[in-house]
Amino acid sequence: MKIQNRHFIALFALIIFTFSYSQNGLVTTSVVYTAIQFALPLALAAMVGVLCERTGVVNIGIEGTMLISAFSAFFIGAIVQDTFVGLIAGVVTGVVVGLLLAVMAVTWKMDQIIAGVIINIMAAGLTSFLYSQNYSIPSTLSPIDLPIVGTWPIIGPILSFHGPITYFGIVFIIGLWFALYRTRWGLRSRAVGEHPSSADTAGVSVTKLRYLNVTIAGAVGGLAGSYLALEAVGIFERGFTAGKGFTALAIMIFGRWNPLGALAAAIFFGLAQAVTNQLMIDEVVQIPQQFINMLPYVLTILILAISAGKVRPPAAEGIPYEKEKV
Amino acid sequence: MTEETKKRFSLGPLFIPFLSVFVALAIGGILVYLQGSNPFLAYRVLFSTAFGSLDGFATTLAKATPLVLSGLAVVICLRAGLFNIGAQGQLISGALASAWAGYTFVGLPMLVHIPLALGFGAFFGAAVAMIAGALKAYRGVHEVITTIMLNSIVIALADYLASTPFKEPDQPLTRTPKIQDSARIPDIFGLPMGFFLAVFMALAFWWMLRNTTTGFRIETTGRNKNAGLYAGISVKRTIMMSMLLGGAVAGVAGAVETLSIVGRFEPAFNAGLGFDGITVALLGRANPLGVIPAAILIGGMRASGSTVQFEAGVPPEVVDLLLALILFFVTAPILARFFKRKHDGVSLTSGWGN
Numbered sequence: 196m197k198i199q200n201r202h203f204i205a206l207f208a209l210i211i212f213t214f215s216y217s218q219n220g221l222v223t224t225s226v227v228y229t230a231i232q233f234a235l236p237l238a239l240a241a242m243v244g245v246l247c248e249r250t251g252v253v254n255i256g257i258e259g260t261m262l263i264s265a266f267s268a269f270f271i272g273a274i275v276q277d278t279f280v281g282l283i284a285g286v287v288t289g290v291v292v293g294l295l296l297a298v299m300a301v302t303w304k305m306d307q308i309i310a311g312v313i314i315n316i317m318a319a320g321l322t323s324f325l326y327s328q329n330y331s332i333p334s335t336l337s338p339i340d341l342p343i344v345g346t347w348p349i350i351g352p353i354l355s356f357h358g359p360i361t362y363f364g365i366v367f368i369i370g371l372w373f374a375l376y377r378t379r380w381g382l383r384s385r386a387v388g389e390h391p392s393s394a395d396t397a398g399v400s401v402t403k404l405r406y407l408n409v410t411i412a413g414a415v416g417g418l419a420g421s422y423l424a425l426e427a428v429g430i431f432e433r434g435f436t437a438g439k440g441f442t443a444l445a446i447m448i449f450g451r452w453n454p455l456g457a458l459a460a461a462i463f464f465g466l467a468q469a470v471t472n473q474l475m476i477d478e479v480v481q482i483p484q485q486f487i488n489m490l491p492y493v494l495t496i497l498i499l500a501i502s503a504g505k506v507r508p509p510a511a512e513g514i515p516y517e518k519e520k521v
Numbered sequence: 522m523t524e525e526t527k528k529r530f531s532l533g534p535l536f537i538p539f540l541s542v543f544v545a546l547a548i549g550g551i552l553v554y555l556q557g558s559n560p561f562l563a564y565r566v567l568f569s570t571a572f573g574s575l576d577g578f579a580t581t582l583a584k585a586t587p588l589v590l591s592g593l594a595v596v597i598c599l600r601a602g603l604f605n606i607g608a609q610g611q612l613i614s615g616a617l618a619s620a621w622a623g624y625t626f627v628g629l630p631m632l633v634h635i636p637l638a639l640g641f642g643a644f645f646g647a648a649v650a651m652i653a654g655a656l657k658a659y660r661g662v663h664e665v666i667t668t669i670m671l672n673s674i675v676i677a678l679a680d681y682l683a684s685t686p687f688k689e690p691d692q693p694l695t696r697t698p699k700i701q702d703s704a705r706i707p708d709i710f711g712l713p714m715g716f717f718l719a720v721f722m723a724l725a726f727w728w729m730l731r732n733t734t735t736g737f738r739i740e741t742t743g744r745n746k747n748a749g750l751y752a753g754i755s756v757k758r759t760i761m762m763s764m765l766l767g768g769a770v771a772g773v774a775g776a777v778e779t780l781s782i783v784g785r786f787e788p789a790f791n792a793g794l795g796f797d798g799i800t801v802a803l804l805g806r807a808n809p810l811g812v813i814p815a816a817i818l819i820g821g822m823r824a825s826g827s828t829v830q831f832e833a834g835v836p837p838e839v840v841d842l843l844l845a846l847i848l849f850f851v852t853a854p855i856l857a858r859f860f861k862r863k864h865d866g867v868s869l870t871s872g873w874g875n
Contacts, residue, residue: 255665303854308604308665312799313849320845324552324838441669485681492670492677496652499662 201459216349226469227353231361232427234458234465236261239364239419240443241450241457242371246412248452249375250405251388251511252300253307256292256314257416258440263318264288264420266325269431273330278425281332282360285421286414292318293413297406304515315440323433335429336360358426360418365458367415372454384408388509391516401516416440438492445495451506460498467494538804538811538851542818545846552842553835563833570828571821575711582716583782585820587612589719590774591798592805592812593726594646594767598664599807600730601763602743607653607668608771609795610675613788614649615642615772616779617679620786621687623700623779634703639776646772647765649675654764658757664764672795680788687786696787706781715777720813722770727809739763771795797823800848819844 215223240257247254267288272281292314299310338356345355375381383404386394391401423439424431446464450456471490474480550560571581591608598605619642626634649671656662684695706714730736741749742759750756775791783790797819804819805811822844826837 299853305853309803309852312604312606312665313845313852316796316799316848317845320838320841320843324836324842325556326838438669438673441666444666483681483685485677485684489674489677492673495670496656496662496667496674499666500656500660503656503660503662 220349222473224349224352226473227466228356229472230462230465230469231353231357232465233468234461235357235361235364236419236422236427236439237443237446237464238368238458238461239415239422240440241447241461242368242454243412243416243419244444244447245371245375245450245452245454245457246408246415247296248447248509248512249388250384250408251391251509251514251516252296252405252409253311253513254296254409254412255308255311255444256296256318256440257311257419257443258436258438259311259315259318260289260292260413260416261420261423261440262315262322262434262436263292264417265424265436266318266322266420266431268417268421269332269424270325270330272332272425276333278332278334278336281425282336282421285424286417289413289415289417289420290410291413292416293410294406296413297409300409300515301402301405304517307513307515319434326431326433332425332429336426358422360422360426364418364422368454368458375454385509388511391511395516395518405516442491442495445499448506448508449498449502452509464491464494467491538806538815541804541847541850544850545843548846549839549843553839556835558833558835563829563835563839566829566832567822567825570825577824579712580824581817581821583713583820584824585816586713586715586719586781587774587778587794588797588801588816588820588823589716589723589812590770590777591795592801592816593719593723593798593809594771594774594795595798595802596805596807596809596812597726597739597770598763598767599802600743601739601759602746603657603664603760603763603767605650605653605668605764605767605771606665606799607650607671607795608767608774608798609793610668610672611646611649611768611771612775612778612795612798613679613791614675614775615646616775616783616791617682617687617697617786618642618645618772619704619776620697620700620779620783623704624698624785626704627701629701629703631703634701635706635780638700638704638780639773642772642776642779643769644772646770646775647768650764650768650771651761654761654768657764658760676788679786683786683788689785694787697785699785700780704780705784706777708781713781715781718773718777719816722773723809723813726766726770730809735762771798774798797844800844803848804851 212223212227240261243257243260244254264285268281268285270281271284272278275281296310296314299305299313300307336358338358339362341351341355345351347354375384383394383399386397387399387401387404394404395401419439420436423436442464443461446460447457449460450458468491471487475482475487546564550564553560553563570577572578591612594608594611595605619638622638622641623634626637629637650668653664653667653671656667657664680695683697687697689696689698708714709717730740738749738754738759739762741752741754742756742763746756749759774794778791778794779786801812801815801819805813805815822840826840829835829839830837
């Protein structure tokens with residue numbers, strides 16, 4: 196195996212973790228645990244981007260997908276008084292939004308950026324109109340105490356006791372990486388994203404594959420939204436996705452459109468936020484709350500400014516596919 | 522009649538926007554009905570409040586003023602193939618800067634103070650937009666993400682500034698002191714003067730796009746970047762120029778709102794004006810003059826939102842819903858397809874890498 200930059204980064208992270216753990220094990224554990232919770236919705240939302248863009252569809256509507264899915268997950272869960280039904284409702288809503296994007300981007304050949312912005316604005320308008328107070332879900336999705344891993348020293352308390360969507364999400368991301376690089380579906384998807392006319396010549400239906408992947412991506416966006424409403428906080432507020440869908444796009448780019456890369460980038464984001472929070476709690480630094488709130492947005496811009504130009508997006512991204520006329 | 526004259530006299534370019542508004546109202550009406558209110562009453566209240574009386578219409582024009590300008594901020598960038606979602610942040614930056622100039626300078630004559638405060642607004646609006654413009658031109662970072670992120674950053678920063686260094690002393694609210702009387706934009710004949718300024722700027726941009734070299738560069742870059750490059754236009758500078766103009770207009774939008782309506786900077790008063798600019802721009806078909814009627818319509822709906830709640834029991838967020846539906850129908854080719862018309866959709870320079 197060739198030694199690469201990422202191996203140095205991993206080694207560096209391990210050294211910092213070991214040092215920090217030797218100073219204060221309890222706080223280090225809680226910071227890393229919190230970082231995973233911050234990272235998960237971002238990582239899942241980044242998968243929406245990866246799925247769409249690898250087949251050549253730009254999805255800037257991740258924010259709206261998450262918002263409206265969180266909305267229906269929370270309110271249907273609250274009306275039926277069953278959190279699991281809410282989860283299903285959230286995912287189904289995501290699928291519907293994904294289909295809408297597919298219709299706009301693939302069938303109608305609309306400008307994909309505008310299509311995504313429409314999804315965001317429609318989600319904001321619809322949820323703020325239908326929003327009402329005095330609803331609550333019976334409980335958040337309960338955390339799972341991992342059987343064997345949970346008893347391990349040091350990493351047990353970090354990895355155990357997360358909610359079901361977290362575990363599913365991590366497995367899904369690894370599975371997506373495998374599917375994208377090791378299966379026929381993945382090869383075809385990437386081919387459609389890079390050079391759709393070649394894929395078409397080889398007998399792959401560009402339209403069908405784009406529909407399929409954008410719809411699956413919608414379901415994943417629904418899951419990310421449901422995570423926020425049902426697992427992370429257990430409430431819904433107007434506009435409460437707070438730009439996570441856009442940060443996810445930066446994470447996707449930072450992770451070079453690779454599921455595992457994006458997961459690593461998301462964990463970096465989560466750690467940055469968790470460490471800042473901890474510093475605030477310990478009163479090591481005195482920063483006004485507004486600047487703390489700015490952190491993810493500033494990081495997003497910085498990361499894009501650094502990584503853009505060095506990474507290459509899928510070649511056919513953003514271009515509606517037109518079959519050549521004979 | 523030749524094809525050319527037929528085209529000139531047909532309602533072509535107006536057909537889809539009108540139909541979009543109509544269909545959006547119909548669907549919105551169904552949702553209002555499902556929520557348990559009377560949509561006919563709601564719409565009657567909505568439109569009679571906004572357009573039914575002179576006073577009401579003056580309020581509508583006052584609400585439309587920042588929307589004309591924030592709509593222009595989106596249009597000017599759309600023309601260059603850029604999607605400026607950051608009008609909100611640029612507008613807030615301009616509002617805060619003009620409020621600061623409005624209360625800090627004492628003893629200036631009105632003819633100096635108002636343009637100075639407007640200039641502060643334009644400068645700081647443009648400064649925010651330039652960050653996104655420079656990142657797009659020189660690093661290839663997509664402007665949609667940077668402008669959205671800048672919105673959140675500016676909102677947080679303005680909130681900090683208005684709650685700490687620029688805060689009005691001896692009171693609990695997050696707001697700056699009141700602006701001097703010499704900075705207040707007066708009404709003329711009961712109509713807000715800012716509206717005339719906004720209309721003048723719309724005309725100026727329309728003229729600029731048609732008749733100046735800068736306008737030609739912007740239009741060419743927007744239509745085909747490679748053709749522009751081949752013709753010797755510096756695409757980077759054109760991107761910077763259109764973001765600069767867009768940001769400055771958005772900043773003026775915030776300044777006008779501050780200097781004529783709010784009278785100080787108070788974060789909650791500017792919420793959403795920049796985002797409505799996107800709807801205004803696309804409803805006005807990315808045309809600097811089309812922005813004016815679009816802004817009056819949306820300004821009217823915004824102006825009467827609270828009356829609708831009071832008299833028809835419909836939450837004022839119904840306006841958000843209607844605007845979202847209008848936006849969907851005006852941009853998606855669904856109506857054009859149904860009526861077998863050619864839909865000349867707006868197109869941008871897509872993708873992350875360019």
